Amino acid sequence: MTTVDPDTAAPPSAERARRRAAGDPVKALLHRHRELCERAVDPLEIAAGLEAHGITDRTAARFRHRDVFSLAEELYARSPRGEEPAAATAPVPAGPSAYRALGCALLPGALAAAAAAAGQAWAGPAAVAATVAALVWPGRPAGGRFPWLAHLLAAAVAGWAAHRYGTALAVGLALAVAPGHLLAAAFAAGARARLDGSRALEDFADRARPLLFASVAGFTAAAVGAAALAGAPLPVAVPLALLLFLTRLLLRHGSRRGPVAAALALALVPVPAAAPAAAAVLLVHAVLALSRASAHARP
Numbered sequence: 388m389t390t391v392d393p394d395t396a397a398p399p400s401a402e403r404a405r406r407r408a409a410g411d412p413v414k415a416l417l418h419r420h421r422e423l424c425e426r427a428v429d430p431l432e433i434a435a436g437l438e439a440h441g442i443t444d445r446t447a448a449r450f451r452h453r454d455v456f457s458l459a460e461e462l463y464a465r466s467p468r469g470e471e472p473a474a475a476t477a478p479v480p481a482g483p484s485a486y487r488a489l490g491c492a493l494l495p496g497a498l499a500a501a502a503a504a505a506g507q508a509w510a511g512p513a514a515v516a517a518t519v520a521a522l523v524w525p526g527r528p529a530g531g532r533f534p535w536l537a538h539l540l541a542a543a544v545a546g547w548a549a550h551r552y553g554t555a556l557a558v559g560l561a562l563a564v565a566p567g568h569l570l571a572a573a574f575a576a577g578a579r580a581r582l583d584g585s586r587a588l589e590d591f592a593d594r595a596r597p598l599l600f601a602s603v604a605g606f607t608a609a610a611v612g613a614a615a616l617a618g619a620p621l622p623v624a625v626p627l628a629l630l631l632f633l634t635r636l637l638l639r640h641g642s643r644r645g646p647v648a649a650a651l652a653l654a655l656v657p658v659p660a661a662a663p664a665a666a667a668v669l670l671v672h673a674v675l676a677l678s679r680a681s682a683h684a685r686p
Contacts, residue, residue: 412450417462424466431582431680434459439681444588454587455680492568495521499561500617503554514557515545521564522635537644540651541634547655548627548662552620556627559610559619563628566609571636574602578683585680592678599677603670606632626662630654633669640682646672 417424423436434455444454452458495517502510519542549557577598585591607629614624630650637647647669654665676682 413452413458413461413465416450416458417465420462421466424462427463427466430456430459430463433462434588435582435679435681435683437462438588438679456585456587488572489565489568492521492565495564496558496562496613499558503558503617511549511554511557512546514554514561515542515549518545518557518560518564518631521568522631522638537634537638537647537651540648540655541631544627544651544654544662545631548623552623555617556614556619556624559614559617559624560628560631562613562617563606563610563632566613567606567628567632567635570602570606570609571632571639574598574636575639575683578677582680582683588680591680595678595683596674599674602636603629603633622659623662626666627654630662630666630669633666633673637669637673637676640677642672642676642682646676 420433420436420440424433427433427436437455437459442455442458447453447455447458450458452461495514498517499510499514502513507513519538522538522541545557545560549560578595581594581598582591585594607625610625610628610632611621613628614621617624634647634651638644650665650669650672653668654662
């Protein structure tokens with residue numbers, strides 16, 4: 388009767404799988420992110436998804452790739468898919484939906500200005516409601532509990548400011564909705580184009596930050612004009628408008644609600660410096676969050 392030495396026995400199936408994975412680490416990664424790889428319409432979506440799971444360019448070196456984009460290209464090439472989603476990758480021209488969105492963005496300011504000019508008592512609350520409703524139109528699912536907390540806090544911030552400073556402030560915020568919509572859409576399109584042309588996560592971040600700063604600067608100028616047109620105090624109206632614009636950007640790109648809610652809660656502190664401080668805090672968070680490729684993946 389022969390005996391089998393346990394040291395020379397064949398490894399179990401789990402051990403063999405581990406050895407195969409060590410020889411082909413990308414295969415193990417493909418199995419771990421199978422759903423992401425199979426539903427992606429291009430390698431960029433896989434790169435954004437990998438980054439969202441914590442895989443960086445440095446991590447990609449463990450999979451024998453120079454960066455996450457190169458790793459994503461191999462994962463995309465090795466992923467089975469039934470139909471080639473060529474139509475999904477084609478740019479979508481401006482159509483009726485884009486014009487409807489622009490019309491909805493123009494509506495809050497027009498209604499608020501008309502009601503205020505007519506001397507209606509409900510002009511202020513209506514302007515606040517329309518301004519906060521504009522934060523709900525865009526958006527992607529984001530992590531965290533209480534997904535509507537940020538919207539409730541935004542309503543509290545705008546409502547409290549309108550109560551303290553009058554209807555003119557609420558009208559100024561409502562008038563800033565339209566330029567906020569246009570600049571948010573331009574930022575999203577520009578960031579996606581930069582994602583298409585990037586070859587590394589750091590490269591994309593370096594390209595995305597100037598675009599974000601340009602969007603913020605453009606909106607700040609528009610907010611100054613809206614506040615001046617409504618007769619609202621600039622030191623109060625501009626930081627509040629910028630805070631709501633950054634909230635809109637972050638919610639649109641699927642950022643976690645926690646930091647957004649914290650900044651909005653800070654703006655409720657009854658001191659003059661609260662709103663500028665909240666806007667500054669949220670700008671720092673936006674620079675970090677919106678410089679990530681995963682923030683610009685297709686919803």
